[in-house]
Amino acid sequence: MAARGGMQVSAWNLPRNPILVKCLRARLRPAHLFTHGLISLVVAAFIFLSVYLSTSERGVLDSELAARAALLPLVILQGVILMFLGTGAVASGVALERDSGVLDYTRMTPMSTAAKIVGYLFGLTIREWYMFALTIPFVVAAVVIGEIALQKIFWLYLAFFSSVILYHLTGFCAGMISKKPRRANWGAMIWVVLLYVFLPNFARTGFTFLEFLTVRPTIYGMVQEEFFARMSQWDQAEMAVRARQWQEVAFFGTTLSPLVFTLLVQAVACLAFLLVITRKWRQETNHAFSKVGAMTVFLLFQVLLLGSLWPIFGTPHEEILRDPTLPEAGMQVFHSSSFFGAWSPESTARSPFAAGLLSARPRVLIYVFFLLSGLLALLFINTTTPSGPTYQKSLRRARKHGRADVPILGDGASSLPAVLVMVTATALSYVLVMWLAHRNGHLNPPGLWEMAAPFLLFATVLLYSQALRECWGARGLLLAGFVLWVVPAMVALILLAAWDEAVTAGWIATSSPLMAGIYVVEGLAPSDHEFAMRFAAEHYPAFTRLALGISTGLCLIFLPLLRRARARIRAASA
C-alpha cells in the first residue's frame, strides 16, 4: 500500500497554513476572544481617552494636538502587546512543544520548513495579533482627529512590524535552542534586552546601525512631530538634534532614509535568526549556525560596522571638532544633557571635557569596533565549534563515504578555518578604517607596530579562544574567560580603587582583552590629556607588549593541544 502523497500548502498561504489554523483553534477560543479582547479594548480606550480628553477638555491642547499626543502611548501599548507578550508567547510556545515532543510530529509532516516557520511565527502570536487589532480603532481615531499624514503612519508601522517580526524571531530562536519552556521565555527576554536595549547604546559611540535594531530612529527621524505635540523649549532643541541625527543615515559615502536603513539592518538580523531556526528545524542536533552561515552573518556585520565608521572617519577631524553635531558624525553621546547640562553645539565646542571626549573618540571607535567584532566572533566560535564526540561522529560518517577527513564546512569540522576567515575580514575592515582615519587626521599611529597591535590582540585572542573551545568545550571556554579576562580586571579595579596602584593594576589587567584593548588603541593616537598622556606614554607600550605576549603564548599552548586532541580522535576512529 502506498503512502499518501498530499497537497502541500504554500508557506505564504496563511489562512490555510495547518499550524496557523491549529493555533487559531487552540489560542483563540471564545473565552480568549472575550477576556483578552476586553483587556485590550479597555486598556487602549483608557489610554486614548485619558490622554485625549484630559488635554482637549481642559483646553491644554486643541483636539488635533490632543489626538496626536495619544498616538505615542497607543504605539507603546501595541509594542508591549506584540513585542513583549508576543515574543514570550513564541519562545515559550516553541519550547513547550519541543519539550513535550509534539514538535517532532510536526517535524515529520511533509510541510515545507518555510511553512512550518511561518505557521509557528504567526500562530503562536495569534492572540497577541488579535489584541493588537483591537487597538487599531483608537489609532485610527488618533490619526483622523490628529490629521496625521497617512504616509508617515505607513512608515511608522512598516518599521514597527519589521521590529515585531525581528523580536518574534528572537523568541523563536530562543525556543528552538533552550530545553525548558520557562528558560526559553527568560532567554528570549534576555536576548531582547541585550539586542534591542543594551546593544543600541553602542550607537552613541558612532555605530549608528545598532540603533536601527529598534523602531526609535524611524520615530525620531521621520514621524516625531506627529507624536510630540507639546514640548518645552529644551525638548524642542533635543528633538531637533535627534531629528537631525536620524533624518538621514550616513552609510559609507551615501545617505539613506532611516526607514530603509531600519529595514536593511533588521533584515540582516532576521536572516541570522532564520538560519538558526531553519537548521534546528531540520535536525535538532545541528549547530545553531553552519560555518557558512556564521561567516556570512559576520561578513554582513563587518559591512555594517564599516559602513557606520566610514562617514565618521571620512569626515576631516577638524570639521567634526568644529561641529560635533554633524549627522554623519553620529555623535549622540556628546550631546547628552547628562554630560553638558542644557546642551547646545556651542557649549559642547567650548567645554574642555567635551573637547577631550572628542579627541578620544577615534580610539573609542576602534576599541568598540574590535569589541563588537570579537563578541560576535566569540558567539560564532561557541556555536560552530564541534565537541570531540561530534568530530568523531563526523569523522566516522566521512570515512563511510570514503573521505579521509570531515568536510571543511561541516558541523563536525574544526571552526578554525571559519575563525581565520572572520579574522581576515576584520583585518580588511581595519585596514580600510585606518587608511581613512589616517587620511582625515583622526588617528596618527607613530609606526606599524602601534597600528598592528590592536588587530594582533584581536586575532590572537580569537585563535586561542577557538582552540580552548574545541579542546575543553563551552564550559572550559567560559571558565578560562572568567579566570583570564574577568578576574584580572576585577583585581586591577580593586588595586586602583583602594591604593591608586595604577601601574600594578595595569600589569595585572593585561591578560584581560577588555583592558588590554584600552592599552593597544592608545598607541593609535596619544591622549591629549596631560596626565593621561604621561602615564600612557610611560606604561602603555609595555602593557601592550605583555598583553600580546600573553595572548600569543596562549595561542602557542592551545593550538598544538588542539592538534594533538584531534589526532587522538582520528587515531581512535581509524
Next chain:
Amino acid sequence: MIATRDLRVDYGAVTAVHGLDLEISEGEIFGLIGPNGAGKTSTIRVLATLLEPTYGDVLIGGHDVAEEPEEARALLGYMPDWAPVHDDLKVWEFMDFFACAHGLPPADRKRRIAACLDLVELSSKRNEFARNLSRGMKQRLVLAKTLLHEPRVLLLDEPASGLDPRARIELREILKELVGRGRTVLVSSHILTELADFCTAVGIMEKGRMVVSGKVDEIVRRLTPRKELIVEILEQDERALEIIRSDPRVSDVSGERFLEVSFDGDDEDASRLLARLVSSGVKVKAFHERRPDLEDIFMRIGAREVS
C-alpha cells in the same frame, strides 16, 4: 522495508546503540525487546529521522534516512513512548491538524479522521479536549494520528506502556489488523509478554547491541536445543529419579515431586520415558514439555543490565 547496517548512536561519550543490524520485511510485526536504556528508543528515533545516527546505514523503503529524510518520512508513522498530544486542542482538531499537515485532500479528510478514530474507538470522544483524555486514550489518539496518512511503516515506541489490560488487548488487535492491511510495524516494549503473542519476529537488545533476533520459534529453538520436561509425581519416589537419570538423553534433573528434566530427545523418546516411569509403578500426575517463552529466553541470555 526497514534495514539498518552497523548502526551506531552516540550521546557524547555514551554509546546508546552499537553496531545494530536489522532487516524487517514488508508486512512484518517486529518486536524490539530490551530493558529500559537498552537503546530501543534511540534506534526508533533514528529510524524516524529524528536523530542522526553516528554511523551506519539506515534505510526505510530503500531511502537512506540521513541522505533522504523527506522521502523516508513520507513512508513513516511514528508514535513516541510518552505519546504527547496538544492538550488545548479537541480530539477532532488534533486529527484535523495532522490531516492538513500531511496534505490530505479536503474531501478525504473527514472520512480518514472518522475511520482512524473508529479504529482506535475514540469516535465518541471527538469533541473532547485532549487534556481530558485518560493516558490510554491519549495513546490511542496518537496511534490514530499516526495512521492518518496511511504510512507503510509504523514505528511504535512502547505503545502499550500505561495502558490497562483491556486497552492492551485492544491495541494488540489494532496492530494485527494493521499488519493484515500490509503495514510493516516495528514495535518496542520492555514488557515481553506484550509482544510474544503477535510479533512475527523479535529482536532482543541489551547495552545497545542486538543480542538475538529472528522468528520467535526459531529463537526458542536456537537458544534452547534441549527440551525441558516437567514430570509431576504424586509422592516422592527414588525410583522416578533413578529411571530418569538412567536415560542417556537426560542431562540434568532437579526437584523432588515436581521434577524439571533437561532432555535431548524427540517426542518418541519422551513418550518412552513416560512409559518406563508408569510401568515401574511411579505415580505420574503430569508429564509435559515446558515451552520457553520470550521471558525465559530473555532471562537466559542474561539481558538484565542496561547500557
